[in-house]
Amino acid sequence: MSNQSLQAKQSSKTRFGVIGTGRITRRLVADLQSTDNVTVTAIASRARDRASWYANQYGIANAVEGYEALLQREDVDAVYISLPPSMHAEWAIAAAESGLHVLCEKPLALTADQAVSIDVACRSGGVRWLDATGWLHHPRTESFRDWIRSGRLGDIGHISAAVSFYQPFQSDDHRLDASLGGGCILDLGWYACGLVRFASLGMPLEVSADVVIRENVPQRLTAMLWLGSGVTATISCGYDTATRKWFEVAGSAASLICDDFTRPWPERATRCWIHDASGLVEGHEFEGCQERLMIARLVGEQALTEWQQNAIDTHLILDAITQSLDSGGARVPVRQTIG
Numbered sequence: 001m002s003n004q005s006l007q008a009k010q011s012s013k014t015r016f017g018v019i020g021t022g023r024i025t026r027r028l029v030a031d032l033q034s035t036d037n038v039t040v041t042a043i044a045s046r047a048r049d050r051a052s053w054y055a056n057q058y059g060i061a062n063a064v065e066g067y068e069a070l071l072q073r074e075d076v077d078a079v080y081i082s083l084p085p086s087m088h089a090e091w092a093i094a095a096a097e098s099g100l101h102v103l104c105e106k107p108l109a110l111t112a113d114q115a116v117s118i119d120v121a122c123r124s125g126g127v128r129w130l131d132a133t134g135w136l137h138h139p140r141t142e143s144f145r146d147w148i149r150s151g152r153l154g155d156i157g158h159i160s161a162a163v164s165f166y167q168p169f170q171s172d173d174h175r176l177d178a179s180l181g182g183g184c185i186l187d188l189g190w191y192a193c194g195l196v197r198f199a200s201l202g203m204p205l206e207v208s209a210d211v212v213i214r215e216n217v218p219q220r221l222t223a224m225l226w227l228g229s230g231v232t233a234t235i236s237c238g239y240d241t242a243t244r245k246w247f248e249v250a251g252s253a254a255s256l257i258c259d260d261f262t263r264p265w266p267e268r269a270t271r272c273w274i275h276d277a278s279g280l281v282e283g284h285e286f287e288g289c290q291e292r293l294m295i296a297r298l299v300g301e302q303a304l305t306e307w308q309q310n311a312i313d314t315h316l317i318l319d320a321i322t323q324s325l326d327s328g329g330a331r332v333p334v335r336q337t338i339g
């Protein structure tokens with residue numbers, strides 16, 4: 001579908017169709033429904049009953065059986081994909097080929113090559129895409145960037161990030177199914193690698209990784225990353241410790257510390273701190289809903305290249321981590337670009 005016919009198809013609001021009925025859907029649908037100039041017109045499930053149940057629960061007018069049927073609807077301009085990771089590329093590309101904008105859950109895909117295929121399909125279809133990595137869209141993240149770029153922290157020496165949660169899984173959880181892209185590398189390493197990419201303002205050059213496998217999937221990942229100018233980073237991710245979603249960017253003058261970068265703790269101010277060498281702590285608090293800002297950005301007119309490149313680069317780092325694990329933890333180079 002051309003850009004022109006896409007615009008003709010669009011009403012004044014961008015009409016989203018939801019693909020999948022997972023746990024995260026509940027939260028994101030509420031964010032879609034409360035974003036200006038956005039509405040949710042349909043939800044699709046593999047099973048008609050489940051689609052109907054969710055449509056009733058969320059106040060969505062249309063329940064659809066099958067994902068393909070949702071792509072063919074006249075009342076859908078964009079899709080929100082909340083499927084297991086192994087299905088993201090297939091349905092994001094199918095949506096783009098149907099002329100629909102794409103908001104795809106993280107991880108964007110399984111590999112950097114798949115991520116680029118999504119980007120290519122969306123460009124050919126004349127549609128916009130974002131991965132649903134909310135923290136990158138929070139106003140707090142702009143301040144992170146300003147402090148890192150301005151030299152407020154001095155010269156950056158080391159970055160560390162830890163993302164985990166402790167939750168016994170149901171045996172049918174996609175996170176325990178390697179064939180669906182399960183395991184903590186893609187699920188949580190996505191955030192930690194994305195943070196390193198963001199905070200270093202560049203790409204790691206080399207990585208070395210170690211993993212604990214249980215129930216056939218990675219349950220704990222530890223990795224070391226080497227960046228340019230002697231900067232290093234460490235990441236820790238897993239399903240076997242209590243919730244951690246924090247980072248430290250350590251510079252020669254001060255450290256930037258955040259204890260909830262992936263999503264602000266509920267019922268608490270959105271916060272972060274700068275600690276200097278004398279023990280002085282400068283606290284900062286922020287307002288704003290990162291998911292609504294992300295959705296507004298997708299349906300707006302601003303170029304999305306910055307976030308799209310971040311997603312592709314994050315996959316390049318994850319690819320290198322997998323390659324290191326396949327070679328027994330060897331220090332391996334990170335591909336800097338595709339192609």
Ligand SMILES: NC(=O)c1ccc[n+]([C@@H]2O[C@H](COP(=O)([O-])OP(=O)(O)OC[C@H]3O[C@@H](n4cnc5c(N)ncnc54)[C@H](OP(=O)(O)O)[C@@H]3O)[C@@H](O)[C@H]2O)c1
Nearest residue numbers: 020021022023024045046050082083084085105106107174
């Ligand atoms: N951005 C965030 O903060 C955040 C938070 C949590 C999760 N996520 C991401 O969101 C995505 C979905 O996660 P979730 O926890 O919501 O997943 P989930 O509860 O397991 O739901 C996934 C949905 O995918 C559909 N599906 C299709 N084929 C499937 C299969 N073979 N096995 C299982 N489900 C299948 C199912 O819907 P139907 O059967 O009804 O079609 C299911 O409800 C993942 O990529 C995850 O990493 C993001």
